[in-house]
Amino acid sequence: MKIGLLGTGFAIAHAGVYAARPDTEVVVFGRTPEKLAVFAEKFGFATTTDVEDIYRDPAVDLVDVCLPTALHREHILRALAADKHVLCELPIAPSVAEAEEICRAAEASDRQVFIDMFMRVHPAVQHLHATIADGALGGLKTLRSYRKAGPVWGPVTLGLEQLALEVMLSDLDYIVAALGLPASIQTAGVSAGPRRAAAETVLGYDGTLVEFTTSTLVPASYGVTHGFEAVFTDGVLQLHETPYDPAGPSMRLTEYTPAGQREIALAPADIYAAAIGHVLDCLATGAKDNLLTPRTATDTLRLALDIHQRLMGA
Template sequence: MKIALLGTGFGQAHAAVYANRPDVTDVVVFGRTPAKLEKIAEDFGFATTTDLDALITDPSVDLVDICLPTHLHADTAIRAMHAGKDVLIELPLTTTMDDAERVIDTQHATGRQVFVDMFSRFSPANTYLRAAVEDHRYGPLLSLETESRTALLWPGYDLGLDSMAMDMMHADFDLVTSLLGTPDTVNATGTEGPGGRGSAADVILGYPHATARCSASSLMPQPYARRGGYRATFTGAVLEHATIAGFTGQGSSTLTACTADGEHVIDLPDGHAYALMIDHVLACLAGREENRIEPATALEALRLTLDVHHRLTAPRAAQQS
């Protein structure tokens, strides 16, 4: 398996996963800044290039992994598909619904496999929550609160309000919409750090018989790394998930259930979400699994993410409805 990894920012998280896989024999990293490429070569031992066209059209490349700025996702993915490549696209899929449809149309026209890095779908804690909702293990879900907090760990990502919804909250919106559907009401508010570096946002989503709140902050100091989780309140229990991780997504995770009988820790399978997502992508390319993260499955969460993005970046008077 030869992979073209495009991007030296969040692409480092993917690089860390590929470096530990014996079935990935060759990774070539594209970037625009030689100094960043040199660091990736030192850290992971991968070849690097500044020639995007040559890399995308290289006949020996099996998968193009796109970790470029989001506004470049659609055109780059379409070029790669027309060059006969399967494609993994870092979330969010695109910056507009029209671009998302262009990617899907090209996928259908070329017959290529296309994946969106909806990594949170592979989180063991999220998998448990989805199963609990589906089998009514604790009764109806009444409230879902998600929280994501991080330092600025990825070069080139300031995570101000102009990117908070797109780069940091999208995965949580995917979890919420998969469990509760499209919200009836959306309320979003946010604040920004000095010079636009870092921000914090709160989003409240209203449903006929439930509510959801998604909070995110990128104002943390470097030693804080990444922390977050969720609290899911059912009629018969509360599930609380907490995680601490670094820029690669690796770290510790705990899930507890509190019922009328008391509180206990739920044993979760090993594995972190990014690595499990890439496991799935490579298994699909080998014909062992069916694609669970096709672009079409990301549209509902993308639509909500774009709505929240516009509210956080619009004048305050237009942020509520």
């Protein structure tokens, strides 16, 4: 499958996934020759400074949009008009209005559009979703989710203004995937300058309470931790993972019931590779079981923007 990869920033993470697969050919678009040279030298990919080279190429099957969010709508629509499938980084768009336009275009097209809401293919999240759906532990009563992230990617700006859309979004998405949009939202945040902040959010559902902690206050040495504790009427499902630990990623999923506790064997997953694998599998088989549709991503965007406005005091 030939892929047109747009961007030279976060696109490097997607490039590494494609380079490890024998079934892809990639051409990278960027505006800066020096940045494109990294992709050519590290991965052996073809590059171009003219995005029309990608849209005009009939051999390109999939356009992977890793450009700034403000450009997502433009390039998703251009890719569909060029009769190409699309994978787009999150968030789907900067506004619900643009996201809805993308949804309408995708639903009117015979091409597939995927939004990289990668937590939906996380193995522990998929186990959580299955447990909620099949009622194996009874009804879900509370879900406590957390993500704490130190600046492991360098001096990035992840202050209060960025928390909802850049730190919380992917975790909010797996909550929306399981429960839909909440009936009520309460949130409060604290700031430690433009790069560091934390927030506590409570989402109210009929019969279920969701609490979400997010923080970028921790130092780089802390790394990144993510997890959840789902309390059901008949048991508890608990996840704790450290995906960027220097000793290697770790993930522990434990089930607690009146009969005792058991570890659920799941290997730590490269969720970026899993998401791209899902996209390529859907396209290779013609399957329509797209877990990453624009419509579901728009629901999550709606919630994230509501939380953002509350954090900003709007």
